[in-house]
Amino acid sequence: MPDRGVGIFTHIVVPVDGSPEANVAVTQAVLLAGLTGATITLVHAVASSQAIGEGTALVAAIALRHSASDVRIDAIARDGDAASVILEEVRSRGADLVVMRTRGRAGLSRAVLGSVAERMVKHSPVPVWLLPPGVRAASALGVILVPVDSSPGGALALGIARQLTTRSAAGARLRLLQVVVPIPLYLGRDVTLHTPIYIDPSWDELAQEAARGYVTSLASRLRANGVQADGDIVVDGAVPEAIVNAAALYSADLIVMSSEAHTGVTRALLGSVTDAVVRSAACPILVIRRTAEADATPRADEALTAAAAPPASAGT
Numbered sequence: 001m002p003d004r005g006v007g008i009f010t011h012i013v014v015p016v017d018g019s020p021e022a023n024v025a026v027t028q029a030v031l032l033a034g035l036t037g038a039t040i041t042l043v044h045a046v047a048s049s050q051a052i053g054e055g056t057a058l059v060a061a062i063a064l065r066h067s068a069s070d071v072r073i074d075a076i077a078r079d080g081d082a083a084s085v086i087l088e089e090v091r092s093r094g095a096d097l098v099v100m101r102t103r104g105r106a107g108l109s110r111a112v113l114g115s116v117a118e119r120m121v122k123h124s125p126v127p128v129w130l131l132p133p134g135v136r137a138a139s140a141l142g143v144i145l146v147p148v149d150s151s152p153g154g155a156l157a158l159g160i161a162r163q164l165t166t167r168s169a170a171g172a173r174l175r176l177l178q179v180v181v182p183i184p185l186y187l188g189r190d191v192t193l194h195t196p197i198y199i200d201p202s203w204d205e206l207a208q209e210a211a212r213g214y215v216t217s218l219a220s221r222l223r224a225n226g227v228q229a230d231g232d233i234v235v236d237g238a239v240p241e242a243i244v245n246a247a248a249l250y251s252a253d254l255i256v257m258s259s260e261a262h263t264g265v266t267r268a269l270l271g272s273v274t275d276a277v278v279r280s281a282a283c284p285i286l287v288i289r290r291t292a293e294a295d296a297t298p299r300a301d302e303a304l305t306a307a308a309a310p311p312a313s314a315g316t
Helices: 020-036 049-065 082-093 115-123 152-165 183-190 201-224 239-249 274-280 304-308
Strands: 011-015 039-046 073-079 097-101 128-131 143-147 173-180 228-235 254-258 285-288
Touching: 011 020, 011 082, 020 039, 020 097, 020 128, 039 049, 039 082, 049 073, 073 082, 082 115, 097 115, 115 128, 143 152, 143 239, 152 173, 152 254, 152 285, 173 201, 173 239, 183 201, 201 228, 228 239, 239 254, 239 274, 254 274, 274 285
Parallel strands: 011 039, 011 097, 039 073, 097 128, 143 173, 143 254, 173 228, 254 285
Antiparallel strands: 128 285
């Protein structure tokens, strides 16, 4: 398989079930394949082997609707658990991206990824491009928002986001965001205090200064290598809302984030907020799961040069 950290997508797996919602994922995959030259495999999981014929006809019809595009589209139907079928196809075909819709649930502003999408985010060895309910396929990548920090997960997300900018006809702009959670909020949420504790007001100031210096330096080095990039920080005790609000403010076409990166001075796991971002964002989200192998990846601040370096020319 290609290097997941910095590679351009070459084979995209798209789960389909015949619903209009799932078909939006096909449209998104076709648009991406047009940018990257990737092959697409449509995958339909059926309940039993007796239904494979009907399922094959369904995915073939979907592929036919997109036959006018200059994209190779394969289609397959297999019986079995949907998530297991998708994961097996990803591995057997050497795919490097999954594009799929999520399932929403109304009521008290609550929505969920859906059991299949949730399993994919947790177990997929490749990035998962999620399209929440009501979100249209991104037809262009003008602005890409990347929550960053000094973790390996943040470096993986930045690496893929940076590569995507090279595939945008107009040249996408990266908006790097670091969320700084105020220390008193962190202590109040995560620590049961039985005795008074002194909080130095300068701690927050130092944290904000460090974060601002980090994203500014990262954006500057990206710009030096021909990438349009800006870095911002936001002080907020609600990490998911801060990311979603920033995406709306910047009119982001895509959010690229690690499911297990650390964010802000509290080292709060992004894995705990990915679902919240997906159910609230008004644009697609590309989720990169940080695996055990990724623990060997340099921290984002140690990988600045690698992340900002120009892509290697063909044959190098």
